[in-house]
Amino acid sequence: xxxxxxxxxxxxxxxxxxxxxxxxxxxxxxxxxxxxxxxxxxxxxxxxxxxxxxxxxxxxxxxxxxxxxxxxxxxxxxxxxxxxxxxxxxxxxxxxxxxxxxxxxxxxxxxxxxxxxxxxxxxxxxxxxxxxxxxxxxxxxxxxxxxxxxxxxxxxxxxxxxxxxxxxxxxxxxxxxxxxxxxxxxxxxxxxxxxxxxxxxxxxxxxxxxxxxxxxxxxxxxxxxxxxxxxxxxxxxxxxxxxxxxxxxxxxxxxxxxxxxxxxxxxxxxxxxxxxxxxxxxxxxxxxxxxxxxxxxxxxxxxxxxxxxxxxxxxxxxxxxxxxxxxxxxxxxxxxxxxxxxxxxxxxxxxxxxxxxxxxxxxxxxxxxxxxxxxxxxxxxxxxxxxxxxxxxxxxxx
Numbered sequence: 111x112x113x114x115x116x117x118x119x120x121x122x123x124x125x126x127x128x129x130x131x132x133x134x135x136x137x138x139x140x141x142x143x144x145x146x147x148x149x150x151x152x153x154x155x156x157x158x159x160x161x162x163x164x165x166x167x168x169x170x171x172x173x174x175x176x177x178x179x180x181x182x183x184x185x186x187x188x189x190x191x192x193x194x195x196x197x198x199x200x201x202x203x204x205x206x207x208x209x210x211x212x213x214x215x216x217x218x219x220x221x222x223x224x225x226x227x228x229x230x231x232x233x234x235x236x237x238x239x240x241x242x243x244x245x246x247x248x249x250x251x252x253x254x255x256x257x258x259x260x261x262x263x264x265x266x267x268x269x270x271x272x273x274x275x276x277x278x279x280x281x282x283x284x285x286x287x288x289x290x291x292x293x294x295x296x297x298x299x300x301x302x303x304x305x306x307x308x309x310x311x312x313x314x315x316x317x318x319x320x321x322x323x324x325x326x327x328x329x330x331x332x333x334x335x336x337x338x339x340x341x342x343x344x345x346x347x348x349x350x351x352x353x354x355x356x357x358x359x360x361x362x363x364x365x366x367x368x369x370x371x372x373x374x375x376x377x378x379x380x381x382x383x384x385x386x387x388x389x390x391x392x393x394x395x396x397x398x399x400x401x402x403x404x405x406x407x408x409x410x411x412x413x414x415x416x417x418x419x420x421x422x423x424x425x426x427x428x429x430x431x432x433x434x435x436x437x438x439x440x441x442x443x444x445x446x447x448x449x450x451x452x453x454x455x456x457x458x459x460x461x462x463x464x465x466x467x468x469x470x471x472x473x474x475x476x477x478x479x480x481x482x483x484x485x486x487x488x489x490x491x492x493x494x495x496x497x498x499x500x501x502x503x504x505x506x507x508x
Contacts, residue, residue: 113420113454115413118498120453121446124190127502133442134495136170137488167467175442176203176470177462181226184464187441192232195452197459199294199438200227201237203470208245210274216242217278221285228289234436235292235325235407237461238282240306244275249302272305279309283317283324294356294407297327300366300378307338311345318352322405322434325354330390331363332378339393343404356407356438357393359386391418398422398435405434409461411444420456430455446494 115121122130177184177200188198202219220238227233241249248271286293295310297303310326317323326342328335339355346353363379370377380386394415397406408419416437423430437458439448451458463470 113417113450115417115446115450117450117453118446118494118501121449121494122498123449124194125445127499130495130499132170133174134492134499136174137492137495140488172467172470175440175463177441177464179464179466181223181464184462185230187462188230188232191460192230194449195455195458196448197232197234197436197457198230199235199237199459199461200233201461201463202242203463203465213243213245213275213278217281220282224282224285224289224291224293227291232459233291234459235294236286237294237296239296239298240275240279240309241298241302243278243282244305245271246302248272248275249298249305252305253302276309276312279313280316283313286323287317292323292325292354294325295327297329297358297360299362299369300332301369307342311342314346314354315349315351318346318354319350322352322354325356325405325407327356327358327409328393329358329360329362330393331360331380331386333380333385333389334378336389336393336396339396343396343400347403353404354406355397355404356409357390357397358409359390359412387412387415390415394419395422398426398428401426401428401432401434407436407438409438411439411447413444413447416447416451420451420454423456431457443491 125133177187181200181202184198184200191198200223202216202223220236220242223236227236248268251268252272283293285291293313295306295313298306307326310324313324314326328339330336342355343353360379366379367377370379380389390410390412391414394406394408397404398419408416410416419435419437420430423432423435428435435457437447437451437456438461439445439458441460441462448458448460
């Protein structure tokens with residue numbers, strides 16, 4: 111196997127030297143948790159005051175991690191990535207709305223994204239959040255509800271509200287089926303995850319009979335999720351549908367631990383990174399071993415896990431473009447993984463969010479926090495950028 115994640119020429123072929131220098135400045139700033147903390151605390155406030163900082167955000171963190179303010183603005187990035195054999199997972203990055211009208215609007219936007227994806231060559235799936243079409247408090251109550259046949263409290267108002275959420279999911283999945291575009295349902299906080307898991311499994315049972323259309327997301331930094339993966343697979347086999355899963359480490363670690371400590375319950379998070387890494391690779395292995403009945407996305411910035419998954423495919427003589435396996439990284443991060451996988455013929459995509467700057471601020475703040483809190487991630491990004499800038503400089507002077 112010729113795969114290497116150290117080839118910066120391949121990793122950054124799509125970026126100009128000017129773009130690389132801008133990325134270097136941004137990651138240099140983000141490696142300082144104090145600066146990132148101040149930025150994440152004050153940026154949303156400054157946006158609300160109407161101060162003219164949109165331009166600064168647009169030309170720095172927004173440009174690095176977001177595809178554009180509108181769906182149409184993502185098209186040039188989709189086309190560029192397609193030239194390098196890289197797909198796109200579109201993510202309508204609007205969060206935090208809490209009215210029925212906004213939930214209906216989000217559902218319509220998800221359908222619009224599906225229709226747009228069908229016009230592009232390299233958008234196999236889109237991402238959705240159930241909290242984008244359902245009230246957070248409803249999800250929290252359902253998470254704590256007794257396991258009734260209905261899956262919700264015996265409360266007419268809540269039953270009606272949940273029925274509307276279910277109908278929105280069905281409309282999204284019906285559009286996905288019509289246009290043959292997959293749907294990745296993102297994982298969220300543990301205290302609202304149970305109803306998300308249940309409705310996603312229900313959609314899989316309806317739509318994953320012949321191929322994998324709907325995917326649930328499994329956060330392996332939770333100590334119970336490897337077992338949950340296996341349980342989900344058992345249910346899928348019994349109910350005769352294909353399981354779809356996106357494997358991630360997770361995005362809410364600090365929030366999860368803080369809430370568990372504050373409310374006095376055991377943390378759902380693994381005891382350390384080694385335990386997370388072990389479960390993640392075990393999940394990858396389980397999916398490869400059951401590739402006939404599981405479609406999965408290896409969604410990680412971890413080079414060791416990405417290499418492990420690629421090696422497993424080779425060991426089992428599985429096609430790099432097997433319809434049941436896909437790799438993915440966030441746009442703006444881990445280009446060394448994405449573009450080197452693509453060069454070696456693996457199915458790989460960039461997770462590409464889009465939306466108005468004001469609305470995607472929560473997403474951007476999470477990216478900033480992730481890069482400052484994940485040990486070594488920012489340092490690795492910086493090191494690769496500097497390596498490529500050095501290589502280009504050498505070529506100029508040669």
